[in-house]
Amino acid sequence: MSTLVWPPIAPAQLIREEEATLARELEWLLASLQETLQSLKSGLEECAELLAPKEPGSTLVLSSLRSENLKGFITRVGARIVKGDVQLRLPSLPPPKGQTSYKLSVSILPTAPTLVLEQLTTARTLINACLDVVDATRWTGDSKNANFISGQIRLLHDNIQEAKSALKGWTEGQKAWYEAPVDANAFNPPLPANVSFHLSVSEAAVLLNVRTLEAAYPNTGTNTPLSFTAGASTPSYSGLSLRERLATALGGGRPAFHDEAHEVFIYKGQEVRVRDKVRVESQDPSLMAAMAKLGALERNVALSRRALDIVMGKDSEEG
Template sequence: MSTLVWPPIAADELIREEDASLARELQWLLGSLQETLQSLKSGLEECAELLAPKEPGSTLVLSSMRSENLKGFITRVGTRIVKGDVHLRLPSLPPPKGQTSYKLSLSTSPTAPTIALEQLTTTRTLINACLDVVDATRWTGDSKNANFISGQIRLLHDNIQEAKTALKGWTQEQKPWHEEHVDVNAFSPPLPANVSFHLSISEAAVLLHVRTLEPAHPHTGTSTPLALAAGASSPSYSGLSLRERLSTALGGGRLAFHDEAHEIFMYEGQEVRVRDKVRVESQDPSLMAVMAKLGALERNVALSKRALDIVMGKETDEG
């Protein structure tokens, strides 16, 4: 299909008319983006409200699947965990005499250190940055300057994308469990030295890993693994020494079966192995709502960015 101008006009005049039409389209788009920014601000404020530190917070039930290894709850207020009780039944963590489980309780003392979820702190910071970008774009910048508006829209898109990624989890900036330690004094009584308590966010859910630890090379007095120190004639591809395998065969402690059973980690200055590991995921309705809203905002900003790039004649990454 072709478009004809009738009566015909000169080529140079046609170019001038096309440029004038494109300029009018650009000004119309810049004006409509002001309404889009107001709508985006409302959505961002809803996200900020869901992450605000408001009492009584969100109480999340913790329960290991198909086992009694871990039962309990935690309470999240904003980006912090302020309350929680966890009952553990792990072979390597015997309960106190007269008890059926080992209890970990967050301290309620006002002077106790708090447990902050860094991913939520990052998300909240980025959302606040987005709100600042929207206000700067609407009130302090030149709303008719296409290059300025384009730069602000791109910044807004990047921040929203990063905030959503922080809620999804497992980013390169996220520290592994053995490098991110919870203060033992956040618990009452303090967390045992051989227990790692690690909280993170994955797909807008709160993820708890509890691990019991042991020295990587016990009883040798050196850095030599126990299997070699015992004079084993061949390496142990199972990750267990001859002594450990004999002990298990004769009714000793059970083997550790999890994805980290044969790995060695540097934890608080020493090499350790993970004896027992339990993973519990608890869906947080507020975080799920934030992630859904950020996804919708990201799509809206991406459409605005693409439309502005097309009218400005810029190349876009989208097809």
């Protein structure tokens, strides 16, 4: 099929006609984006509602796979952990006399520090920022100014991506477990000095890592871990305690190693090694729904952004 214009028109007039067509197309697209923004606002409000602090919260079961190392639960209200009990059975954390496990209980005292999932705080802040961007774009800006709308759509896209990344886990600004230890008084009784309790979000699930720690002294000549316990003056150059070496000599197995067994960390100003580590992941339906919605919103905004860039004659990679 021929694409020639008949009767032929002058090149200058053809350029004017093309520009007029693009202008009409841009005007139509800018008008349709107002409806898109309203739809995006509804989706963002649903995400904000899923992350809002609503009683009674979400109670999540915690259980280590194929072992009795960790059992318990936590209750999340928004970004805060308001209740929780964890039973630990770790070789390096002997239970109190008469007990079969070591219990960690989140304090419910009004004066106790709060356990907070910072990633959820970040995600909710970014979602609220997205809602502000939508309102500013629809009500306070020039809806016919393509450059203004393009900048707002780009900002919206970036914020949604960051909010989704916060729920996905391990973003650039997220602190490692040894950089952000929890306050011992968030537990009742207080968390032992040689125990690290670290909560985070990974793939829209709540991830708990409990570690038992021991000091590492490079001046022993072997960088061998020593005990946190006062009075333990004799280093174990094999990396095992006397009891563990005796057990090994009598035919028992060596302690199971984990991915951090040979690393040294700075924790609360001390060089430490991780003696035992248990990792438990608990799926959170509200977080999963929020991340799925953010993914859908991200795709919709990306399509709108690309369509606007094409009509404006911009490269989608331009800032």
